[in-house]
Amino acid sequence: MINDTMYALGANRSVIRDLFEYGNERAKAVGRENIYDFSLGNPSVPAPKAVNEAILDIVSSVPSVAIHGYTSAQGSEKTRAAIVNDLNNRFGTSYTPAEIYITCGAAASLISVLRALITGNDTEILGIAPYFPEYRCFTEANGGIFKLVPADEKNFQIDFAALDTYITENTAAVIINSPNNPSGTVYSEETIKKLSALLQEKSAQYGHAIYLISDEPYRELVYDGAAVPFPPLYYKNTVICYSYSKSLSLPGERIGYILVPQTAINGAQLYAAAAGAARASGYVCAPSLLQQVIERCADVRPDLTEYIENRDLLYKALTKIGYKCVYPKGAFYMFMEAPGGDGNKFSEFAKKYDLLLVPGESFGCKRFLRISYCVSQEMIKKSIPAFKKAFEEFHG
Amino acid sequence: MINDTMYALGANRSVIRDLFEYGNERAKAVGRENIYDFSLGNPSVPAPKAVNEAILDIVSSVPSVAIHGYTSAQGSEKTRAAIVNDLNNRFGTSYTPAEIYITCGAAASLISVLRALITGNDTEILGIAPYFPEYRCFTEANGGIFKLVPADEKNFQIDFAALDTYITENTAAVIINSPNNPSGTVYSEETIKKLSALLQEKSAQYGHAIYLISDEPYRELVYDGAAVPFPPLYYKNTVICYSYSKSLSLPGERIGYILVPQTAINGAQLYAAAAGAARASGYVCAPSLLQQVIERCADVRPDLTEYIENRDLLYKALTKIGYKCVYPKGAFYMFMEAPGGDGNKFSEFAKKYDLLLVPGESFGCKRFLRISYCVSQEMIKKSIPAFKKAFEEFHG
Numbered sequence: 001m002i003n004d005t006m007y008a009l010g011a012n013r014s015v016i017r018d019l020f021e022y023g024n025e026r027a028k029a030v031g032r033e034n035i036y037d038f039s040l041g042n043p044s045v046p047a048p049k050a051v052n053e054a055i056l057d058i059v060s061s062v063p064s065v066a067i068h069g070y071t072s073a074q075g076s077e078k079t080r081a082a083i084v085n086d087l088n089n090r091f092g093t094s095y096t097p098a099e100i101y102i103t104c105g106a107a108a109s110l111i112s113v114l115r116a117l118i119t120g121n122d123t124e125i126l127g128i129a130p131y132f133p134e135y136r137c138f139t140e141a142n143g144g145i146f147k148l149v150p151a152d153e154k155n156f157q158i159d160f161a162a163l164d165t166y167i168t169e170n171t172a173a174v175i176i177n178s179p180n181n182p183s184g185t186v187y188s189e190e191t192i193k194k195l196s197a198l199l200q201e202k203s204a205q206y207g208h209a210i211y212l213i214s215d216e217p218y219r220e221l222v223y224d225g226a227a228v229p230f231p232p233l234y235y236k237n238t239v240i241c242y243s244y245s246k247s248l249s250l251p252g253e254r255i256g257y258i259l260v261p262q263t264a265i266n267g268a269q270l271y272a273a274a275a276g277a278a279r280a281s282g283y284v285c286a287p288s289l290l291q292q293v294i295e296r297c298a299d300v301r302p303d304l305t306e307y308i309e310n311r312d313l314l315y316k317a318l319t320k321i322g323y324k325c326v327y328p329k330g331a332f333y334m335f336m337e338a339p340g341g342d343g344n345k346f347s348e349f350a351k352k353y354d355l356l357l358v359p360g361e362s363f364g365c366k367r368f369l370r371i372s373y374c375v376s377q378e379m380i381k382k383s384i385p386a387f388k389k390a391f392e393e394f395h396g
Numbered sequence: 397m398i399n400d401t402m403y404a405l406g407a408n409r410s411v412i413r414d415l416f417e418y419g420n421e422r423a424k425a426v427g428r429e430n431i432y433d434f435s436l437g438n439p440s441v442p443a444p445k446a447v448n449e450a451i452l453d454i455v456s457s458v459p460s461v462a463i464h465g466y467t468s469a470q471g472s473e474k475t476r477a478a479i480v481n482d483l484n485n486r487f488g489t490s491y492t493p494a495e496i497y498i499t500c501g502a503a504a505s506l507i508s509v510l511r512a513l514i515t516g517n518d519t520e521i522l523g524i525a526p527y528f529p530e531y532r533c534f535t536e537a538n539g540g541i542f543k544l545v546p547a548d549e550k551n552f553q554i555d556f557a558a559l560d561t562y563i564t565e566n567t568a569a570v571i572i573n574s575p576n577n578p579s580g581t582v583y584s585e586e587t588i589k590k591l592s593a594l595l596q597e598k599s600a601q602y603g604h605a606i607y608l609i610s611d612e613p614y615r616e617l618v619y620d621g622a623a624v625p626f627p628p629l630y631y632k633n634t635v636i637c638y639s640y641s642k643s644l645s646l647p648g649e650r651i652g653y654i655l656v657p658q659t660a661i662n663g664a665q666l667y668a669a670a671a672g673a674a675r676a677s678g679y680v681c682a683p684s685l686l687q688q689v690i691e692r693c694a695d696v697r698p699d700l701t702e703y704i705e706n707r708d709l710l711y712k713a714l715t716k717i718g719y720k721c722v723y724p725k726g727a728f729y730m731f732m733e734a735p736g737g738d739g740n741k742f743s744e745f746a747k748k749y750d751l752l753l754v755p756g757e758s759f760g761c762k763r764f765l766r767i768s769y770c771v772s773q774e775m776i777k778k779s780i781p782a783f784k785k786a787f788e789e790f791h792g
Contacts, residue, residue, distance in 0.1 A: 001568055001604045002665045003673070006512050010672030017469065024468075046460030054454050055685075064442030068646045072420075073413065104650070104672045104678070111678030115401050134675075141676030172397055250464045252684025254500070267537060269398045277399070279530075280537035281677040282500070282507030288648025289451075294727065344460030 005112025036383035040175025043249040104254040106243035115277035118144040129364025156185040179218035182370035196235035220247035332374040433778035439645040471498025491627035500650040502639035514540040525760025552581040575614035575726025578766035592631035625687030
C-alpha cells in the first residue's frame with residue numbers, strides 16, 4: 001500500500017545527494033577538514049551584501065503580517081515587476097508581470113512546466129547529455145517518457161544529428177541547461193540558432209509546438225566575457241526556468257521563477273497549466289520574505305572573483321598532474337575525464353583519498369566526473385596532493 | 397499539447413483564492429478600507445517577537461552560506477531535533493529526528509503523503525465534511541479517488557455511521573483536520589477514540605493499514621481551554637501534517653513538517669515514499685533560513701488574545717443580528733448558516749455590501765458560509781452594519 005515509484009525515489013537518493021550525505025558521515029568520522037567534498041553545487045560565495053541587507057531592512061521596517069503573509073499563488077506583483085524590469089533592461093524585451101510565475105526554485109519551475117506539458121504516458125521530454133539527472137526523475141515520476149540525446153563529447157555543444165533522430169511526433173519539449181551543469185560549457189549563439197531552426201522545422205512537421213525549456217540557474221555565472229544567448233530571442237516557444245540559487249547564493253531558500261512569454265504558442269494556456277501543476281504539487285506561493293528580497297535584488301549580480309580563482313587554480317593543478325578537463329566557461333563545475341575511462345570506477349577509487357567526485361554516468365557521460373568547485377580555496381589547495389596521489393596510484 | 401487537468405486547476409482557482417483575488421481587485425476600485433474581506437486564512441496577528449528576532453540574529457551572526465545553503469532534503473537535523481523535543485515534551489512521546497520530514501508547509505506535507513499512498517487509480521482517500529477543499533484537488537491531480545464523507549451538521553464531529561459506509565478495501569487513508577477549517581470545531585477525545593477503533597477494525601477487515609492523516613496547522617489555536625487530542629497516541633498508523641503558517645503567523649514562508657512515527661505499520665517505507673514524492677514534486681529542501689528560525693522557535697506559542705477578541709466580537713454581533721453560527725473553539729473561522737439556506741446565493745448577495753464570505757459548498761456544507769476572523773478588529777467593527785443590512789435586506 002506504498003507507492004513503489006515514490007519509495008524508490010526516496011530510498012535511492014540521487015547520486016549527488018548520496019555522495020553529499022556520505023561526505024557528511026565521513027566528516028563526522030574523520031573531521032570535515034579532511035574531506036574533499038566536490039559533490040554538491042552549494043555556492044561557496046556568500047550572498048551579495050544587498051541580500052542580507054534587504055532581509056534585515058524588511059524585517060526591521062515592514063509589518064510582520066505583510067512580510068510573512070500569503071502572496072498570490074503566482075507571486076507578489078511587485079516582485080514579478082522587478083523581475084521583468086531586469087529582463088527587459090538586459091534583453092530588450094517587453095515582458096509583463098503576467099508572464100512570470102514565481103516558484104520555489106528551479107526544480108519547482110521545471111516540475112510545473114513538465115506537468116503542464118505531459119498530456120499522456122506517450123509524452124516525450126528530451127534532455128541533452130550531459131544533463132542534470134533530476135530531469136529524468138521529474139519527467140518519469142510525473143507520467144512522461146524521458147529520452148536522453150547523447151553528448152557531443154568534443155565540444156559539449158549539441159549533437160544535432162543525434163537530436164534530429166530523437167524528436168518524434170510525441171516530443172513535447174526539449175530541456176537545455178546552459179551554462180551547463182555538469183560540463184561548465186556555454187551554448188554558443190550558433191548552437192541556439194541551429195536548435196531554434198530544428199525545433200521550428202520539427203514543430204511544423206508534426207503540427208504542434210515543441211517547446212524549448214531553458215533551465216538557466218547559471219545564467220549569471222559566466223567567465224572570460226562569454227555571452228549566454230537568451231533563447232526566447234531566437235525561438236519564440238521558449239519557457240525559461242530560473243532560480244536565484246546560484247546567482248544570489250540562495251540555494252536553500254528556494255526562490256526562482258518561470259517565464260512563459262505570451263508570444264509563445266498557447267502561452268496563456270501553458271502559463272495557467274503550469275500554475276495548476278504548481279497547485280497540484282502543493283505549492284501555495286514562493287517564500288514571501290524571499291520574494292520581497294528579490295523585489296529589491298532582481299538586478300543584483302554575483303561577485304564571480306572567487307569562482308574564477310577556484311577554476312583557474314583547480315584547472316591548472318589538475319591538468320598539471322595529468323588529468324584532462326573540459327575548460328569551464330560558466331557555472332561552477334569542471335568536467336574531468338576519468339583516468340581509465342570509467343567515471344564510476346574512479347569515483348569509488350577516489351573515495352579512498354576522501355575525494356568526493358560525482359560520476360559522469362549520472363549526467364549521461366560515463367567517461368567523466370563532475371567536480372563542483374564552489375568550495376573554499378583552502379579545500380582545493382589541500383585536495384591537490386590527494387588528486388596527485390589518486391592519479392599516480394591509479395596509474396601505478 | 398497542454399495538460400487539461402493542470403490547465404483547469406490553474407485557470408479555475410480555488411473558490412477561496414478567487415474571492416481573495418476578487419477582493420484585491422475591488423480594493424483597487426473602492427479602497428481596501430471599504431472591503432470586508434473574510435475570505436482568506438491569512439493570520440492577522442504578527443509573528444511572535446521571537447520569530448523576527450531569530451531572523452535578525454541569524455542574518456547578523458551566521459555566515460551567509462550556512463544561512464542560505466542547501467540542507468538535507470528531509471531538513472536540518474538540528475531543526476528536526478527541536479521539533480521532536482517539543483513534541484516529546486508535550487505528548488510524552490519519544491520521537492527521533494528521523495521521523496520528521498521538514499516541508500514547505502501543510503500543502504507540501506499532504507501532497508507528499510498522498511503521493512506516497514496512492515498506488516493506483518483505484519486508491520481512495522477519504523475526507524470528512526466540512527473539509528479543506530484542496531484535499532480533493534491534491535488527491536485527484538495525483539491519481540487517486542477522493543471521497544467526501546458527509547458532515548455531522550449538528551455537532552461538527554464525525555458521522556461514524558456515514559464514515560463506516562465510505563471505507564472500502566481501496567481506502568488508503570482518512571484525512572482529518574482538527575481544529576477544523578472551516579467549522580472552528582475541535583474533535584473531542586471521544587471522537588478520536590471512536591475513529592481509532594473504526595480504523596483498526598477496518599484495517600483488520602481489509603488486511604492492510606488504513607492511515608489517518610492528521611492535517612493540523614491549527615493545533616495551537618484553541619480557546620476556552622479546549623484540548624486537542626494528539627491522534628498518534630490513540631491510533632498508531634497516524635501521520636501528522638503540520639505547518640507553522642498559523643501558529644507562528646508565517647503562511648507565506650511555507651514551512652512545516654510531516655511526522656511519520658516509526659511505530660506505524662510500514663513507517664520507514666512510508667517515510668521514504670513521502671521523501672520520494674517530495675522529490676518528484678520538485679521539493680529540494682524547505683527554506684533554509686526559516687528552518688533555522690524553527691530550530692529556535694519550535695516551542696514558541698502564539699498569542700491568541702486577538703483571535704479570541706475577534707471571535708467574541710463577531711459571534712456576539714452576528715447572533716444578535718439574527719445569524720446562526722457554530723461557536724468556534726479553535727482555528728480562526730466561524731461557520732455561519734446562510735440566511736435562506738444557500739451559502740452560494742448568500743455569498744453572492746453579500747458581495748453587494750463588499751462582504752466577502754466563502755460559500756460552504758466548497759467545504760462540503762452547502763447551507764453554510766465560512767468567515768475568517770483573522771482580520772483587524774477595526775474591519776470587523778466596520779463590517780457589522782454591512783452584515784446587518786445584508787441580513788435585513790435579504791429577509792425583507
